[in-house]
Amino acid sequence: MxxxxxxxxxxxxxxxxxxxxxxxxxxxxxxxxxxxxxxIIFTNVGNPHALGQKPLTFPRQVVALCQAPFLLDDPNVGLLFPADAIARAKHYLSLTSGGLGAYSDSRGLPGIRKEVAEFIERRDGYPSDPELIFLTDGASKGVMQILNCIIRGEGDGVLVPVPQYPLYSATISLFGGSLVPYYLEETANWGLDVNDLRQAVAQARFKGITVLMDMGPPISKEVQLVSFHTVSKGYWGECGQRGGYFEMTNIPPQTVDEIYKISSISLSPNVPAQIFMGLMVNPLKPGDISYEQYVRESKGxxxxxxxxxxxxxxxxxxxxxxxxxxxxxxxxxxxxxxxxxxxxxxxxxxxxxxxxxxxxxxxxxxxxxxxxxxxxxxxxxxxxxxxxxxxxxxxxxxxxxxxxxxxxxxxxxxxxxxxxxxx
Known part of the structure; x- marks a missing residue:
């Protein structure tokens, strides 16, 4: 055969x-x-809800209304859902072109990317461009997308702190690159030993593996940063929703266009997850009807x-x-x-x-x-x-x-x- x-x-x-x-x-x-x-007690994977963590009420209310928009037309909707959840559901539905069943832009809904940019500006104190923010199906998909774009072959090394999350080693192997490990110091509460980092880089260079500064201008002149976030962990714990984003800093426009092209092959990140991300980065504020419950649940x-x-x-x-x-x-x-x-x-x-x-x-x-x-x-x-x-x-x-x-x-x-x- x-x-x-x-x-x-x-x-x-x-x-x-x-x-x-x-x-x-x-x-x-x-x-x-x-x-x-x-x-069996599955402590192998960070999957909070599978081990009994309760979802936050407000985000689930908003997404429930977005999933079933006909509820918004029901005269009794106000008896079942608080007014701020109703208002937020209407807001997110207005950002879509046909509700949750329609594809969005391959980078994610522009309105939610704007909310992410505003969140980054509040958090970090510097401007953020929504056009350089891509919403993704969890942070893992974003990491895979970026590694796919930068790894050209086994001569390309990716510095990774060890102990590392196996997503990185697995993805680097899948795309044919080389993982360059540097060990965190366990006795210093997993602190970074700069000498160990330098030694890892030197050994990789000796093997003919490229690192960042060898790639020449303009890369060596400006730090190129891609940062990731997710709704999967912490007190949200919404792993199954697969919501995430990445933000690009100092990335040339032509490269951004190539990354957009790759995103377009998947058509669109899932839309309900985008709404979860919007709710995480634009949370309730003091005075909102559901604010106290939200704070009580998250603090708990x-x-x-x-x-x-x-x-x-x-x-x-x-x-x-x-x-x-x-x-x-x-x-x-x-x-x-x-x-x-x-x-x-x-x-x-x-x-x-x-x-x-x-x-x-x-x-x-x-x-x-x-x-x-x-x-x-x-x-x-x-x-x-x-x-x-x-x-x-x-x-x-x-x-x-x-x-x-x-x-x-x-x-x-x-x-x-x-x-x-x-x-």
């Missing part, structure tokens, strides 16, 4: 090279166990996330051979697991990377689905796992107790006469 186009050996080699640990071996095993009836989520971060950090640090920095500005913990040599040997015998071995044992024993640190990058011989701080606050003490019981028994099993001086 011969080899067909979609046979595995015929596929693009870059596709085969891609690894995405967040939904990799651990996630697949967790899904199997769940099908078998085991209770943020306060709870902080408490959960402390429960998790303290829990990890109470475990044998585990150290963890406090979670700040994110919804993830990245504890270091100091695996005894016997555990490393057992992992090798099982044909597993040591932290994958540990995380699989954790999953089987407790149902806690995490991601091995090797998926994010880590220094040689140092092992971590990544977990979200998103399980319900009332469940967190039990989860950490379950983790501690597993970990301490694991360490006793493999420790043997391992020296405690490593601690």
């Amino acid at each position: 011969g080899i067909k186009a979609l046979d595995h050996e015929s596929l693009n080699e870059n596709v085969k090279k891609v690894q995405y640990a967040v939904r990799g071996e651990l996630y697949l095993r967790a899904s199997e166990l769940q099908k078998e009836g085991k209770k 989520i943020l306060d709870s996330l902080r408490r959960r971060a402390w429960i998790m950090t303290d829990g990890f640090n109470s475990c044998k051979n585990v150290v963890c920095n406090f979670t700040e500005g994110a919804m993830y913990s990245f504890p270091q697991i100091r695996l005894p040599p016997k555990a490393v040997e057992a992992a090798k015998k099982a044909g597993k990377v040591p932290d994958v071995f540990y995380c699989l044992k954790l999953l089987e024993a407790t149902g806690i689905s995490t991601v091995p640190g090797s998926g994010f990058g880590q220094k040689e011989g140092v092992f971590h796992l990544r977990t979200t701080i998103l399980p319900a606050e009332e469940d967190m003490p039990e989860i950490m107790s379950s983790f501690k019981k597993f970990n301490d028994e694991f360490m006793e099993q493999y420790e043997d006469n391992w020296s405690h001086s490593r601690m």
